[in-house]
Amino acid sequence: MMLQKSKVDLDNNNRARLALIDPRQLTRMSLLALLTAASPGTRRLSDFTIMPYANPNEFVSDYLERPWSVGMIVLNIGAASVCEDDIHNAILRLRHELPDIPIVILSDDDELCNVLTAFRNGVRGYILSSFDPPKVIQALRLVVSGGTFIPDSTLEEIAEKTAGLFKEDSHDYAPIGAAVFDSFTPRQMEVLQLLREGKSNKFIAYELGMKECTVKTHVRKIMSKLKATNRTHAVFLLSQMTNEKN
Template identity: 40%
Template sequence: METGYRGCLLIIDQRALDRECLARGLIGRGLKMDVCAVGSVEEWRREQDIHPPLEAILFNIGSRRADDATLASDFSRFAAEFKSIPIIVLSDADDLTQVVKMLEYGARGFIPSSVGIAVCVEAIGLAVAGGIFVPASSVLSVRHLVNEAPGGAPRALSGMFTLRQEEVVEALRKGKANKIIAYELNLRESTVKVHIRNIMKKLKATNRTEVAYKLNNLFASGMTN
């Protein structure tokens, strides 16, 4: 998309509009690289001759989970083909399990879609410099689990949900709509939906009403312990 830079950032995202908007956003916020946004590695191979050598890869996994066998296979293939190129993962989730799993696969950074373009630029620069970026929300969730006092409703949640999911849980208990939750937590509505699906899965609930019922029971049991 831009020429004259020494290296190239490869964005791999199957959604054309998302990848093109992200590419333009990164360039607009000062990313000092050429950017090639494609839907697959095969598409990159057809275009690589018109771009500078790769410096980094931004791989958008969307709402896919790190324990998904297909994702693990795709990432292993990328890592094998681009051995010396840092791969940064962009994900709709930010829970610690997801972050750790992708780092174990060989990712040099993990960017949740809840952050802004400026953070993406810094994370990419850090990976190119040899560092590893992880979201602060995931780190804080570990502190939360360690520091939470025993007993009470928050303790009942700490072993089940990430810190971000707990914030969504609080909003669900208050009956807030997805748009309101997204606004108050500075998230995209699609990200809120991902969190809610994960909360439902953990609670084995089939709808929001059942989620609220089970959460209220969980809080009630936590307060009586």
């Protein structure tokens, strides 16, 4: 895990100031209570002073009107995806207006493509809502101290997919059964055809009138049915089956 230098801004009690952004009042207040509660097994308060906001615009406006010291921004997106326009634009605006403040995403979604998209957009941490509270607090401590937090499951999936690249050279792939091919939905078949032509997710989304995130979901399900390690592997398996049918 790579550490990056970051300035830690503290309040008068030596606690990092954290801007918590969540449009849902219930989860926002629940996280506020969690992060300001006494640390497990101790009587001291949490490391963080929480400033809750309903949306990024509210936070940015408040900050620009009366700047205050903030060490980190936590954006809780719930079941939404970082690929959705409003989430994507929120991250970009925060990065543009406050480039020196690390951003952490709190999400229900552990899809590899979405986690990687978040980091490509400049976030410094991606925390899953399935984590237990002590792990969430440890992850936030890591980011506010200058680190980058990536879920273990993401690192394991990257390692598996990377290992799969080395298997391609052997071309030792099991043939696809007809039942697998027949299990694809009509929409997946449309995606398959464009996938075989080497089209990008963005092109497929445009061609079929879908969101790019929806295309990624179809591609992921296709690869799962084919037991493919990556897109290249999937196309190879499909070509192999077509040749066998001919």
